[in-house]
Amino acid sequence: MIERLGLHVLPHATSTELHWVLLVLGLPLLMGVLGALTRPVRSWPVILVCLLPLVALALLSRQVLDEGAQAWLIALGPLELHWRANALTLLLLLLTQLLTLTSAAYAPAYLSVEIGARVGQAWLWPLQGALASSLSLIWLAGDLLTLYIGLELMGLAAVGLMLLPGRVEALAAGMRYLLLALVGSLAFLLGVALLLGAWQRLDLAGLALAAEPGPLLWVAVALLSAGLLLKAAIFPLHAWLAPVHGAAWTPVSALHAALVVKGSFFIALQLILVLVPGASVAGWLLGAMGSAAVVWGGLLAWRAAKLKDVVAWSTVSQLGYLMLGLALMVGTSPSVSAAAWEGTWLQLAAHSLAKAGMFFATGNLVFSTRQSSVRGLAGVSRGMPLSLLSFGIASISLIGLPPSGGFTAKWLLLQAALEGGYWLWLTALAMGTLLGAAYVFRILRYSFVEGGELGEFRRVPWSMEILALMLALASLLLGLVAEWPLSLLRVAGGAP
Amino acid sequence: MSQAWLPLATLATSLLMVPLIFALPERAWRLRTVLNLTAALLKLGLVALMVLGGYQGAEYRFSFTVVQGVTFLFQVDALGLMFAGLSSLLWLATTIYAIGYLEDSPNRKRFFGFFSLCVASTIGIALAGNLFTFLLFYELLTLSTYPLVVHRGHPKALAAGTVYLRYTLTGGLLLLLGVVALHALVGDVAFGERERLAELGPDAHLMLTVLFLILLLGLGVKAALVPLHGWLPRAMVAPAPVSALLHAVAVVKAGAFGIVRLVYDVYGIGLTYQLGLLTLLAVIATVTILYGSMRALAQQELKPRLAFSTVSQVSYIVLGISLFGPFGTIAGLVHLMHQGLMKVTLFYCAGNYAEELGIHRIDQLNGAGRRMPLTSIAFTVGALGMIGLPPVAGFISKWYLGMGAVQANMPWVIIVLVASSLLNAAYFLPILYRLWFRPGPAHGVGEWPEERHLGRFETSGWLLWPAVATALFSIMAGLFAGLPFSPLDLATFVTAEEYTP
Numbered sequence: 002m003i004e005r006l007g008l009h010v011l012p013h014a015t016s017t018e019l020h021w022v023l024l025v026l027g028l029p030l031l032m033g034v035l036g037a038l039t040r041p042v043r044s045w046p047v048i049l050v051c052l053l054p055l056v057a058l059a060l061l062s063r064q065v066l067d068e069g070a071q072a073w074l075i076a077l078g079p080l081e082l083h084w085r086a087n088a089l090t091l092l093l094l095l096l097t098q099l100l101t102l103t104s105a106a107y108a109p110a111y112l113s114v115e116i117g118a119r120v121g122q123a124w125l126w127p128l129q130g131a132l133a134s135s136l137s138l139i140w141l142a143g144d145l146l147t148l149y150i151g152l153e154l155m156g157l158a159a160v161g162l163m164l165l166p167g168r169v170e171a172l173a174a175g176m177r178y179l180l181l182a183l184v185g186s187l188a189f190l191l192g193v194a195l196l197l198g199a200w201q202r203l204d205l206a207g208l209a210l211a212a213e214p215g216p217l218l219w220v221a222v223a224l225l226s227a228g229l230l231l232k233a234a235i236f237p238l239h240a241w242l243a244p245v246h247g248a249a250w251t252p253v254s255a256l257h258a259a260l261v262v263k264g265s266f267f268i269a270l271q272l273i274l275v276l277v278p279g280a281s282v283a284g285w286l287l288g289a290m291g292s293a294a295v296v297w298g299g300l301l302a303w304r305a306a307k308l309k310d311v312v313a314w315s316t317v318s319q320l321g322y323l324m325l326g327l328a329l330m331v332g333t334s335p336s337v338s339a340a341a342w343e344g345t346w347l348q349l350a351a352h353s354l355a356k357a358g359m360f361f362a363t364g365n366l367v368f369s370t371r372q373s374s375v376r377g378l379a380g381v382s383r384g385m386p387l388s389l390l391s392f393g394i395a396s397i398s399l400i401g402l403p404p405s406g407g408f409t410a411k412w413l414l415l416q417a418a419l420e421g422g423y424w425l426w427l428t429a430l431a432m433g434t435l436l437g438a439a440y441v442f443r444i445l446r447y448s449f450v451e452g453g454e455l456g457e458f459r460r461v462p463w464s465m466e467i468l469a470l471m472l473a474l475a476s477l478l479l480g481l482v483a484e485w486p487l488s489l490l491r492v493a494g495g496a497p
Numbered sequence: 498m499s500q501a502w503l504p505l506a507t508l509a510t511s512l513l514m515v516p517l518i519f520a521l522p523e524r525a526w527r528l529r530t531v532l533n534l535t536a537a538l539l540k541l542g543l544v545a546l547m548v549l550g551g552y553q554g555a556e557y558r559f560s561f562t563v564v565q566g567v568t569f570l571f572q573v574d575a576l577g578l579m580f581a582g583l584s585s586l587l588w589l590a591t592t593i594y595a596i597g598y599l600e601d602s603p604n605r606k607r608f609f610g611f612f613s614l615c616v617a618s619t620i621g622i623a624l625a626g627n628l629f630t631f632l633l634f635y636e637l638l639t640l641s642t643y644p645l646v647v648h649r650g651h652p653k654a655l656a657a658g659t660v661y662l663r664y665t666l667t668g669g670l671l672l673l674l675g676v677v678a679l680h681a682l683v684g685d686v687a688f689g690e691r692e693r694l695a696e697l698g699p700d701a702h703l704m705l706t707v708l709f710l711i712l713l714l715g716l717g718v719k720a721a722l723v724p725l726h727g728w729l730p731r732a733m734v735a736p737a738p739v740s741a742l743l744h745a746v747a748v749v750k751a752g753a754f755g756i757v758r759l760v761y762d763v764y765g766i767g768l769t770y771q772l773g774l775l776t777l778l779a780v781i782a783t784v785t786i787l788y789g790s791m792r793a794l795a796q797q798e799l800k801p802r803l804a805f806s807t808v809s810q811v812s813y814i815v816l817g818i819s820l821f822g823p824f825g826t827i828a829g830l831v832h833l834m835h836q837g838l839m840k841v842t843l844f845y846c847a848g849n850y851a852e853e854l855g856i857h858r859i860d861q862l863n864g865a866g867r868r869m870p871l872t873s874i875a876f877t878v879g880a881l882g883m884i885g886l887p888p889v890a891g892f893i894s895k896w897y898l899g900m901g902a903v904q905a906n907m908p909w910v911i912i913v914l915v916a917s918s919l920l921n922a923a924y925f926l927p928i929l930y931r932l933w934f935r936p937g938p939a940h941g942v943g944e945w946p947e948e949r950h951l952g953r954f955e956t957s958g959w960l961l962w963p964a965v966a967t968a969l970f971s972i973m974a975g976l977f978a979g980l981p982f983s984p985l986d987l988a989t990f991v992t993a994e995e996y997t998p
Contacts, residue, residue: 343564382607390519402640402669403633409564415677431670438666442643446659451603451650481569484562491565 002274002330005342007087008143008206012074019073021064022084024057025094026137029101033130036105037123042113044106044464051102054133058098062091072143083143083204088489089346093140093267096350100259100357101133103468104252107361110462111251115368116166124165125250131158132256139264144204145193148268152189156182156232159261162253163245171248178245181231185265188228195221209275222276222283226269233265235320236294243305243313251364254309258316258360259353266320270327270345281332291324292429299436303443307373311440312356312363315399318433319352322414325426329417337421343487344413350486351406351476355398358472362392365461365469375443379450384458387466389448394473396445398480400437406479501559503547504571504624507581510540511588511617518610529609530596536613537589540620544585548578548982552990560626568685569633572626575991576762579830579984580754581623583837586970587746588616590963594845595738597959598852608648608736614641615747622751627687628676628763631755635672635719638751639665645739646732657731664718664728665748672715672755675708679763682708688758691765705764706772712759713778719752720815721808723785730804737848740800744807745841753814753833760818761826761995770821778819783913785812790920798858799847802924803840809917810836810883817898820910823992825901828894830988835890838971839882845964846876853956855947859928864937868945869955873932875968880925882971885918890974893985 003009032050041047065071070087105126112122135154142148160182163175197203199221200211212218231238242262246254277283298318305311326345330338365388370377381389398405411430418427514536521529547557557573595612599605618641621634639662647658679686682704686693694705714725721729729749733740743749760769760778769775789809796802813836817829849872850856850865866873882889895914902910936942951957978985 347564383604386519386607397640402636404637412567412673412677413564415674416681419678419681427674431674434670434673435667438662442659442662446647446655449644449647449650449655449658481563483564487564 002278002338003206003209005089006205006271006274007070007072007085007089008209008275010070010072010085010087012072012083018064018071019075021057021061022073022086022141025054025061026134026141028054028057029098029130029133029137030127031130032105033127033133036126036130040123040126041109044109044468047105047109048102051098051105054098055102058091058094061086061094065091080146081144081204082147083206084141084147085143086141088492090140092346092350092486092489094137096353097133097136097140097260100256100353101129103357103361103472104256105129107252107255107465107468110464111364114462114465116250122165124161125252128158128161128165129252129256132162132261136260136264139268143206145196145208146203149186149189149193152232152265152268153186155261155264156186159257162257163249165253166248166250168248170244174245174248177241181241185228185232188224188231190228192221192223192225192228195224205271205275212276214277214280218276222272225272229265229269229272230290233262233269233320234317235266235324236290236297236317239294239298239317239320242317243301243310246313247307247309251360254313254364255357255360258313259357262316262320263323263349263353266323266349270323273327273331277331279332284328284331284333287324287331288328288423288426288429291321291326291328292425294318294321294324295429295433296321296436299433299440302440303436305440306375308363308367308375308378308444309373311375311444312359315437315440316352316356318436319348319356319399322348322352322411322430322433325418325429326414328426329414329421329423333417333421337417340413340417340420343490344410344417346490347406347413347479347483347487348410351398351410351479354472354479355395355405355407355476358391358469358476359395359399361465361469361472362388362395365465366392369458369461371459375447378444378447380448381458382448385461388461388469389445391466391469391473393445394470394477396437396441398473398476400441401434402438404480405477406483407476409480409483500550500555500557501571503543503550504557504573505559507540507543507547507585508571508617508620508624510536510543511613511620514613515610515617518606518613521606523604523606526605529606533592533596533609533613534589537585537592541585541589544578544581547573548582551575551578558626563629566685567629567680568627570626570630570687571624572687572689573624574689575987575994576757576830577623577625579834579987579991580750581620582987583750583834584616584619584623584746587742587837587841587967590841590845590967591738591742593959594741594848594963595736597957598736598738598848600957600959604648604650607644611641611644612739612742615645615742617641619747619751622754625688627685628679629685631758632669632672632676635751635755636669638748639669642739642743642748646735646743648736648739649734654734657728657734660731661728664725668715668718668725670715671711675712675715678708678711686763688762691762691768694764695768702772705768706774709759709764709769709772709774713756716752716755716759717781719748720756720811721749721752721785722781722812722815723788723808726785726789726808729808730801733800733804737844737851740804741841741844741848744804744844745837749807749811750833750837753811756815757818757829757833766821766826766995775819775821778815779907779910782812782816782819783910785809786816786913786917787920790917790924794920794924796924797860799850799856799862799928800844802859802928803843803847806843806883806921806924807840809921810840813894813898816910816913817894817901820898820901820905820907822901822904823996824897824904826992826995827985827988828897828901830991831897831984832894834984834988835882835894835971835974838967838974839879839889839891842875842879842964842967842971843883845960845967846872846879849956849960849964852960853949853951854945855949856945859931861946862928862931862937863935864932864939864942866932867937867939871955871961871965875964876932877929878968878971880929882975884921884925888972888975890971890978890984893975893978
């Protein structure tokens with residue numbers, strides 16, 4: 002597992018090769034400041050400028066793909082920071098930058114049409130930049146200190162973004178989120194302190210070798226995971242998710258569901274695989290949580306009355322799949338964990354794309370119909386066909402129907418569960434599919450209702466519709482081209 | 498020689514139509530019509546090209562890796578070509594019919610968009626070269642037919658759509674589980690690599706039997722095998738061209754075609770026989786045939802009667818497969834085509850009666866033969882074919898089924914055939930009697946429920962000619978069964994491949 006995560010690579014003595022990483026980390030922040038100063042009103046300049054970090058990422062990719070996984074040791078006085086980049090890191094960075102780009106491109110039209118001129122707007126840009134940078138830091142981090150810094154920065158940026166609407170609900174939701182994030186961080190810090198006290202080191206590769214199983218390790222891992230899973234909205238710590246999304250701006254919701262919860266999940270996955278790779282009890286516990294999340298999240302989404310709540314609760318259910326994938330990697334045979342490894346990352350990418358696309362489409366539909374309830378959708382197949390189509394395509398991936406990325410990911414997870422004989426997880430995956438279909442088609446069904454008077458539809462700027470469609474299509478086609486990212490995972494410093 | 502472009506182009510003709518149609522505005526119906534017909538003709542041409550090539554031994558293959566160990570594979574074989582040919586022929590006819598049927602109704606853009614997607618899925622199913630690819634398009638078919646079923650948007654249609662999804666998505670999930678399990682067991686099996694499963698040896702037989710049952714359950718939902726048929730009669734609320742397509746080539750046939758693939762190209766007929774699963778199939782088919790016919794007899798409305806008749810008729814295909822021996826195989830395969838032609842004719846005619854005269858119930862049909870002679874002749878041809886009278890195509894199917902039963906040493910099947918033919922006659926002949934021999938509004942007795950004069954002929958030409966054409970095809974398939982390129986010839990070709998090792 003250490004090898005798959007790219008933690009086995011020893012750092013180079015020279016730090017000259019660090020510049021591409023620093024560019025990848027720093028450029029989003031810079032763009033954010035630039036955005037605050039210029040306040041763009043069109044999408045295309047935003048897209049053009051956001052291509053810059055992608056160029057930096059391309060250069061970093063060349064370095065990694067040519068020379069294999071990279072690791073860096075950065076000494077800041079007495080502190081040592083361990084960073085590394087392998088193919089997985091690159092893919093996660095690519096996902097982060099693409100989603101930040103689309104979210105930033107969605108923002109100008111959204112701000113001018115829906116929010117109108119208000120003071121809070123300028124803050125959106127630097128906060129989004131900070132979010133992208135802190136996420137990139139999390140993907141790159143190889144020690145607990147960097148991870149903690151990334152986690153805190155990400156949490157603060159997310160809280161800031163939540164507070165932007167300035168309404169009472171938004172403030173309440175933002176404060177609630179802040180409180181939760183703090184509790185999560187506290188648990189995380191306690192876990193880190195325990196590990197530091199016992200083995201005097203914070204780098205993950207070193208801890209993997211040094212840590213000995215025992216009550217101390219178990220308590221530390223439990224504290225770390227509890228804090229992180231709270232932040233990642235994993236069942237049963239998920240209840241805060243929907244209210245937060247209900248109040249936030251659409252591009253913020255999209256980024257949050259697509260990336261922020263994944264950041265915490267990624268850290269949790271990394272720690273569990275590094276510290277307790279063979280603990281099958283942990284595997285069963287994680288799997289049980291994942292199964293419960295899949296089923297309960299699906300049920301909540303099915304019963305929800307508001308459109309945004311359906312989308313938010315479906316995130317809980319989808320994160321359950323990720324937990325099931327993780328469960329299939331802990332204490333299982335190599336072939337099972339290999340399939341689960343690929344399935345998990347594919348599921349993460351597919352869900353991020355589909356969920357962001359779905360939030361955009363939902364935002365468009367809610368804006369156009371002026372109704373936040375599911376029932377308000379009657380007749381949108383005539384009034385807003387494109388956004389409805391985007392919603393439908395994104396939901397194909399969420400249900401896990403072919404040819405979407407969600408389907409291929411589910412295929413891999415099913416294969417892993419079958420090979421290992423984990424019938425319970427298999428049942429959970431199957432239930433998730435049916436529940437997914439139930440909550441998605443409940444919405445689509447309303448859109449086909451004819452008769453009754455149709456409300457007026459507000460026009461939505463085309464850039465908002467196109468971006469939703471692009472993300473949805475990306476999640477759909479990912480299923481067919483999945484071999485490309487997955488082969489990258491296998492060859493470029495990812496193979497065990 | 499391997500030409501990858503031909504199957505891809507065939508799929509693309511209908512798949513690329515989808516974004517094109519969605520991009521056109523609702524009112525551009527002329528351009529949409531031209532596009533639809535061009536694509537349908539183009540595809541018919543491409544399939545004809547593949548059929549010609551296939552007879553000359555050309556190979557068409559296209560594949561790429563989706564994830565490690567799983568490939569997307571298009572592989573053109575005779576069986577696939579049969580289904581592709583049927584699908585593209587009936588697509589052309591149904592497109593013409595739908596243009597006439599939906600004239601002036603709302604949401605035509607949406608209808609034709611999903612209609613094209615639906616046909617693209619059936620072509621994908623036909624050309625699929627392994628179970629993974631088959632599953633891909635099988636599920637796509639579910640998704641693309643849902644909007645067609647609920648097209649009218651009234652509560653009854655929406656309720657039918659929900660039932661439809663409950664059945665088909667659960668079936669799809671079972672199929673997915675079965676396919677993944679088969680993958681875990683033997684890896685990627687391309688259609689035709691029958692020896693792969695047979696080589697596993699007797700230890701795997703229990704597992705293989707369980708997997709066969711799971712896959713059969715998944716496929717049986719769409720094939721409307723009793724007791725998984727509940728969605729089909731309800732889906733009748735859809736517009737007539739959709740019902741025609743659903744019953745003749747798309748959904749029901751996809752299920753039946755899947756069962757054919759499963760038995761012949763995945764398990765192989767030998768292994769299926771060895772596992773004792775053919776007897777099971779024969780029993781299921783018998784129950785479905787008899788039950789469907791009985792229910793059809795009890796229906797008072799035209800479309801539900803036709804729907805239950807589909808339940809019964811599609812199982813002839815399954816019955817043919819379950820008879821071990823070349824004749825049974827030929828019967829099953831040829832009925833795949835024949836039932837499509839005859840059933841689509843019957844549905845067009847039912848739609849014509851509803852559109853022109855407002856007729857939905859069977860007792861309203863009195864004397865309609867005089868008012869709408871061509872439609873009624875087409876209906877008569879279809880109905881007689883279903884009963885199995887020569888020279889209509891249905892006779893060939895039943896003849897070969899009978900011979901297959903003798904060959905497989907299962908004489909009780911002949912009794913089933915006789916019983917079912919009697920039942921078919923019992924529910925079709927009264928309709929024909931009413932059409933031709935009972936005096937009705939055309940003779941001055943009573944009034945049509947809702948008469949409209951849609952065109953120069955007895956009804957609009959768009960509605961009339963497809964029905965006449967498919968009726969003609971049904972007769973020709975029976976009359977010229979001995980000539981090359983007839984359905985029977987194709988079925989014999991496929992069967993020869995199957996039974997020569």
